[in-house]
Amino acid sequence: MSPSSPNQKNTSPYRQKKTKQTFSALLILAILWYSGHNVGFSFSELQKGAPNMWDLVKEMFPPDWAYFTRITEPILETIRMAVLGTTFGALLAMPLALLAARNVLRTPLINVPARWLLNLIRTIPDLLLAAIFVAIFGIGAFSGVLALIGFSMGIIGKLIYESIEGIDEGPLEAMRAVGANQVKLVMFGVIPQVTAQFLSFSLYSFEVNVRAAAVLGLVGAGGIGLYYDQALGFFDYARVSTIILYTLIVVLIIDFISTSLREKLS
Amino acid sequence: PEENTGSDENDNGTEEATGYVPEELRVQFVPSQNADTLEAKAKPLEDLLTAELDIPVTVSVSTDYNTIVEAMASEQVDVGFLPPTAYVLAEERGAAEVILQAQRYGVNDEDGSPTEDLVDFYKSQIIVKKDSGIESIEDLKGKKMGYQSVTSSAGYVWPAAVLIDAGLDPLTDVEPVTLKGHDQAIISLLNGDVDAAATFQDARNVVTSDYPSVFEDTEILEFTEPIPNDTIAVLPDMDQEWKDKIQAAFIAIGESEDGRAIIKDVYTHEGYVKSDDSKFETVREYNEKVKTE
Amino acid sequence: MIEFKNVSKVYPNGTKGLQNMNVTIEKGEFVVIVGLSGAGKSTMLRSINRLHEITDGEILIDGQSITKARGKGLYKIRRDIGMIFQNFNLVRRSSVFRNVLSGRVGYHSTLKMIFGLFPKEDKDLAMKALERVNIPDKAFSRADELSGGQQQRVSIARALAQEAKIILADEPVASLDPLTTKQVMDDLKRINNDLGITTIVNLHFIDLARAYATRIIGLRAGEIVFDGPVEEATDEAFAEIYGRPIDDKEMLGVNA
Amino acid sequence: MIEFKNVSKVYPNGTKGLQNMNVTIEKGEFVVIVGLSGAGKSTMLRSINRLHEITDGEILIDGQSITKARGKGLYKIRRDIGMIFQNFNLVRRSSVFRNVLSGRVGYHSTLKMIFGLFPKEDKDLAMKALERVNIPDKAFSRADELSGGQQQRVSIARALAQEAKIILADEPVASLDPLTTKQVMDDLKRINNDLGITTIVNLHFIDLARAYATRIIGLRAGEIVFDGPVEEATDEAFAEIYGRPIDDKEMLGVNA
Amino acid sequence: MNPQKKKIFTRFVVVIVLMLIYIWAFAGLPTIEVKETSGQIVRAIFSGLFNPDWDYVYDPAGEDLIAKLIETLAIAILGTFIAAVFCIPLAFLAARNIVKSRVISQFGKFILSFIRVFPDIIFALIFIKAVGPGSFSGVLALGIGSIGMLGKLFSDDVESVNLSTTEALIATGANPVKTLWFAVVPQILPSYLNFVMYRFEVNIRAASILGVIGAGGIGTPLIFALQVRDWERVGIILLGIIVMITLVDFVSGKIRAKLV
């Protein structure tokens, strides 16, 4: 249609972006290469040793079926703590995430500290969290639940805050336009858009909590952690695989229930 | 296998292949639980051993003896530092053969301070609060007892044997509480979560900085019999000459002044003595004695 | 009354949305804004209720500066301004009814709204608004199950339910058929006449503009290039707005 | 040639989109589909390139059944059908240029596309398409930085770049100003005339329909209630389509 | 208003069931009491944390905080990279709106769940048997272990994507791969990067697994310090991790802003 000169000029930002991307790719490659060098990455070694991996897998079969009944009680106890830990973690995470999201409150004075708090929570290692709670409340389920609340908050808070920042701004505008204050804006513009993700993250965190057996074991809260320890301590891999299978079943059931619930509700 | 029967002189020519000859020595170290300071350092030992053995040595530090045993079972590690119970289990799996044991200073029974003697064993203790009214093992009946995991020699096996000897079932006559960490056991005792705790001697040192009056507030109810110290074990099918070489190297390190300073600082070891599997019969016996299932 | 005082708006990427705009719109006027696509019509409308922050100048609503308003004051001003969006801005996962009801949140306490406790009158109002745009039967469908025109009408219903004193409508009839177009425009006009509600509408149709407006504002590249009563909005005036005369054939589709 | 054979479409929630539709559209026709909002215009259009699965019947494109086509065959048929969407369907986070280029992906191997290796001709074609809709200067803006009408035009440019044999346009001018409307419709008409490209357009404007169409199809509640050449599309015919006569005042805005 | 009533009814049932679950969960909690020793011990912990052991930061022998952190960073980068690559096909396989067959998507979800319930330490043991203890097995264990979580979060995100833009691509005759690439990928790229960055952070902090494996990262010293209650050491290590994560966050934010 028109001469090709404007074309050339106009495709140049396109090319510019390409160059930028090429540079980023090269940078990433360089970082990967250095990391590989640092850790001694070697495909040939992996290939050579791969057959050994099966030794362990073989030992896990067949699972120790008789062990199933023994671990039902601790699994239930773990679930119990995970339910509480996740619920309160999620309840605390949501407001924090809303405060941290830059598109809802739009006040750096609040966003920045909230984000900082979220970061801090996530940095505290489980073990330290457990040590502190045990020091205060002694060993037992309560300290376990508190520790779980701590890291559910970390997980959910971070993830949900990022998805809040990614929501469609249109409905937010509509709510601002009808004169909604921040809370109403959140209730009608933000929440409906992120509930699906919020549920997904909470469930994920629930799952993590069920598996956070090690930490629960640390605080003497019972749960499945001690059984893992014991089975591994005796190199009893058949029992280890039994515990894994049991956990898998629990996770799948929970997944199934939650998906069908979600479908019913929406 | 305590005698050195290998032919040291036949370096060249057709040497009988007595086993596997390492070209590079891979050592993994798991700190024993019965220490009150630990450093996650590999380099010092690496340097000391390289100097002694003239082959490249890599040392890694791990927090879990499962990894050493599995790595040794698939010949990814040549030498492992294993706690006694773990060694027995590894030996059963054909993954390890003990050649040395670590030495430490003994612990003063009165105040938990170190003694002058180097020993290759340690003890474990059952500890209660001073004003608890528990005066003998029999008094523990019906009380809450803090143990470590059932694979722990000092935190479960030996103390449980003490209870058995006194006519108590360690799992049903007391209310067992499994704790993770000997420090945790002491703290749970202090804050009343348990009435008595089984720990190594003297685990109270670990918590003195957090709780300075721990020695005044608690007392030892009973000591156990000696428990063999940590082992240094090698792959069973290693060439005998090499087993000897490694044995000699560790002993030499323990005897040299620099070496000793380093192993003391980093691993709280004072030296190494030769050892063999027979010394661990007691461990097997104890394991058998307290076996639950 | 809406007053623009030296209002300018520059988008972060440098695009000039509005350039030094000065204009006053009296209570009860029915203003239609026309201009080429990209002229700044949406930008102007969105500046009024401060959905866009202007970069310069000040906008007064009934003498109060919305530019300077904060917190409750701002919410209050906005509650009295209804808006119909060009791209609907519905919460796609929520039901139509809930979308319309959300127009009422400005009237109730935050606590009640958290629990979704709308009084019966509000629900009736919402249903009535949906009836007015002819889609009461879609009330409990999810918003994303509607046809384009139906979504447009939900957006209109939300603004109607809001019972505002000013209505801003950004191409409210773009995806509607002639019957519904007529109905919606008539509705806007009736509300404007009966209740004296100031109405500002962005439109692309010259003849629709002429038929409903009391005043026409023409924009080009963020500047007002025409402002006057309908009578003055001659073909020449439109030629001026669109940058060149609109010949007869081009009037087709809007003015044939 | 596009043939509908006893086509019905029921949405999962029970809404009847199309009801037993039989119609044949010949190569080179310029068909305008009119009808009330929600009548099924979009549904009909989307059934042609199988964006919606019909629940009954069959649709043939140049004698080939698209209803039964699978894999490559289906992609091939679709590549030859360009579509302009009512709600634009742009990838909002991508640049305008990339959005337009994406109209070309049907022509190249998957691997090349993943690495974004479009030949120079494609890029020229994309730029030309953008020039045709008057927004070459926005080529490297993100799609969500455009005004409504500009987004509409990106969607049109994408369909133009596709160089299809059939063009389906779902209210392509809904948010455009009269000048651009004219330009776009002229373009569609020219392509239709010059290259013999079959063109089907959903429109709300009776007069636009009359001005450009060679044939008009009227829909009501998923059924064809009118089908004939422009000359037959009298006011009475439209009254039939819209369910009641359109009085003069209502014609306003589309036909004044 | 029948549909609304029905909805209210299902909600009601759900609420009742949830309440029962919570009653059951709370019933398991023991009475809470604050221990008398707590003040002393918590004070000791915090005074340690706030008096970090600065000597550990640098040590000429090379086994200091900085060296360990760099090592950890390298392990986390590679581990995350492996997971970030391998989670993609699994995530799409598990997304119900992309894979039309429910059976296949369920299978994809099952694989992801399976990886997730597999304890890290088992992955660690498996790879130690293959390549020996050290950073390399740490990388492999982290890499494979992270696939489960990344895949799950990512596939959930793919499921919530606005698919109307895919119509435009489908209509041009694009095959599913091209459609995904042009219409879905730009939409999910930001959250994908978020998830990857989040997992990267988790991997940096994956002290327990790296410590278990003897991978040489910061994990081992951290666990040792916690075990012997050397809070000053814990303090300095935490500080190191916080600083590193903040730096990484900052740099990645810059890179992301350039890319997306």
Ligand SMILES: Nc1ncnc2c1ncn2[C@@H]1O[C@H](COP(=O)(O)OP(=O)(O)OP(=O)(O)O)[C@@H](O)[C@H]1O
């Ligand atoms: N995804 C969907 N699920 C359920 N019903 C739908 C869906 N999409 C459209 N419908 C319904 O099907 C009918 C026809 O819709 P369609 O989009 O074809 O209308 P249209 O003629 O294009 O209307 P408009 O002019 O408003 O765009 C409408 O009643 C609409 O509510």
Ligand SMILES: Nc1ncnc2c1ncn2[C@@H]1O[C@H](COP(=O)(O)OP(=O)(O)OP(=O)(O)O)[C@@H](O)[C@H]1O
């Ligand atoms: N978020 C944004 N960022 C950058 N530029 C923008 C943004 N929104 C709009 N613009 C630009 O500002 C100018 C005015 O846009 P505006 O949306 O006000 O146009 P309009 O008159 O409403 O057009 P239309 O009739 O097409 O809706 C356009 O050039 C547009 O590209």
Ligand SMILES: [Mg+2]
């Ligand atoms: Mg606009």
Ligand SMILES: [Mg+2]
């Ligand atoms: Mg439509």
